Amino acid sequence: MLPAQLEHILRSAGWLAADTRILSVMPETLEGGGLVGNVQRLHVTYAHTPGPGTFIVKLPSYQLTESAAFSQTEAFFYQQASSWFPGIPAPVYYAGDENYLLLEELHNGCFVKQLAGCNAVQAQLAIRQIAQLHAQWWDRDLPAGLQWVQALNTSPAGNFCIQRLQAYGGEWPALLQPYLPNITNRLGELQSLLMAAPRTIVHGDYHSQNIFFREDNVTLIDFQFMQQACGMLDVARFIATSLTTELRRSMEYTLLESYRACLHAQGILYPTHRCLQDYKAALLWNLLPPVALHLVKVMEAGKPWPAQFPILQKCITAIEDHGAMQVL
Numbered sequence: 001m002l003p004a005q006l007e008h009i010l011r012s013a014g015w016l017a018a019d020t021r022i023l024s025v026m027p028e029t030l031e032g033g034g035l036v037g038n039v040q041r042l043h044v045t046y047a048h049t050p051g052p053g054t055f056i057v058k059l060p061s062y063q064l065t066e067s068a069a070f071s072q073t074e075a076f077f078y079q080q081a082s083s084w085f086p087g088i089p090a091p092v093y094y095a096g097d098e099n100y101l102l103l104e105e106l107h108n109g110c111f112v113k114q115l116a117g118c119n120a121v122q123a124q125l126a127i128r129q130i131a132q133l134h135a136q137w138w139d140r141d142l143p144a145g146l147q148w149v150q151a152l153n154t155s156p157a158g159n160f161c162i163q164r165l166q167a168y169g170g171e172w173p174a175l176l177q178p179y180l181p182n183i184t185n186r187l188g189e190l191q192s193l194l195m196a197a198p199r200t201i202v203h204g205d206y207h208s209q210n211i212f213f214r215e216d217n218v219t220l221i222d223f224q225f226m227q228q229a230c231g232m233l234d235v236a237r238f239i240a241t242s243l244t245t246e247l248r249r250s251m252e253y254t255l256l257e258s259y260r261a262c263l264h265a266q267g268i269l270y271p272t273h274r275c276l277q278d279y280k281a282a283l284l285w286n287l288l289p290p291v292a293l294h295l296v297k298v299m300e301a302g303k304p305w306p307a308q309f310p311i312l313q314k315c316i317t318a319i320e321d322h323g324a325m326q327v328l
Helices: 003-012 067-084 120-136 156-167 180-185 187-195 232-241 245-265 272-285 288-300 310-322
Strands: 022-029 037-046 054-060 092-095 101-104 200-202 211-213 218-220 227-229
Touching: 003 022, 003 092, 003 101, 037 067, 054 067, 067 092, 067 101, 067 156, 120 200, 120 211, 120 218, 120 232, 120 245, 156 180, 156 187, 156 288, 180 187, 187 227, 187 272, 232 245, 232 272, 232 310, 245 272, 245 310, 272 310, 288 310
Parallel strands: none
Antiparallel strands: 022 037, 037 054, 054 101, 092 101, 200 227, 211 218
């Protein structure tokens, strides 16, 4: 991005004073990009009046056909965040029609690798924040301005998963063989379970590497998979992928009760038995997005399946702990 382009974007959005000039913009490619999107840090120097030293730019990936649709979903979220999602911090400078985002770089906190896992305090913060998002749209019809938030069976993220799994006709790796054939044959049934009322707006990719943790609050990023579905879609994704198995086993029911309590504080009753049933169905869906991404590499790039699946192994352990396959 050229200095004049960045100046124009920031000034048009009201983030840059009329007399502030940008001298240089140096891009730095960051981890976290890949098939779904590319992420860069822009290092910026100014002529006189200082401004933010860095920005984050997120662009679609050319490796994935669906990437533009994912990017458009995320741009819609940031464009409308202050109107429709007032309880969700949205650190954006620019989200236009050009399929790129200009985001604030987050400070004074951290992301947590999924394999390392969050601690108990971070887990509670994450669950309470996502409950706040879900409560805003719990069992509500979406207004015309939110028609871009599509149901699980028609959303870009949902279609991506379903189409990839249904197109695959090869052998499943040994770890996945006991689960994926049956889930693939019953995708319609699984979708129905996750779209049954009460539905809400879900983040869709809710794990610790998309959550910026501070001491007493969190900021969410990466809204490309936002859709309308059962709230447990987010809760199960976080609990199964973003805690160690040991911590999950010791506190997952506590986290589910915290989620229900947050909803109850907003006047929403979510019975325990329904919560647990939805949780089991969502544990199964956890397998689909990462498997679909693996299938892009296997089917389109001709790469072999990985030798190990550490995140999927955590998901499968949670499925086994709850006997979740029995919901199908």
